[in-house]
Amino acid sequence: MTVSVVVLWLRILKSALLHCRKPPGNIRMTSLAPAILVEIEAVCQESCEAKVWANDNEQYSRRNSVRIRGLVVNKDDNCKQIVVKLCREKLRVQGIDSADIDVAHPVLRQQSDSASADIGVQKVPTVLVRFCHRDLVIRQRRHLKA
Numbered sequence: 001m002t003v004s005v006v007v008l009w010l011r012i013l014k015s016a017l018l019h020c021r022k023p024p025g026n027i028r029m030t031s032l033a034p035a036i037l038v039e040i041e042a043v044c045q046e047s048c049e050a051k052v053w054a055n056d057n058e059q060y061s062r063r064n065s066v067r068i069r070g071l072v073v074n075k076d077d078n079c080k081q082i083v084v085k086l087c088r089e090k091l092r093v094q095g096i097d098s099a100d101i102d103v104a105h106p107v108l109r110q111q112s113d114s115a116s117a118d119i120g121v122q123k124v125p126t127v128l129v130r131f132c133h134r135d136l137v138i139r140q141r142r143h144l145k146a
Helices: 003-018 034-061 079-090 131-140
Strands: 065-072 101-104 121-128
Touching: 065 079, 065 131, 079 101, 079 121, 121 131
Parallel strands: none
Antiparallel strands: 065 121, 101 121
């Protein structure tokens, strides 16, 4: 086996590992040691499992998140206090305090978004500390529609 064939084969293996797929079968692998092929397959499998685990972890981290649209937030306002006020007054959830909100911040609106063209009306992604609070806020949103 020549050096150029080995280099080509390594490039193909690198591409296959990066894209988490098996190398093409049309390249002759008879000269490669079977132990190396087994190890390459194990690394590819481990890489695929790591990608799946990372995706699952990312989905789980959104578990306590709520996106609130239509809040009036000015530049110097405290978003946590505005969300607490919304929960207490509009949603009738008295058990939520600013300590129960991990993150609340306004998202800049896009110029083409005509629905939130009013000054100060924005989307506020909010991460609550406990899942039960998030669930309660979602259940109580029916009070906004009444």
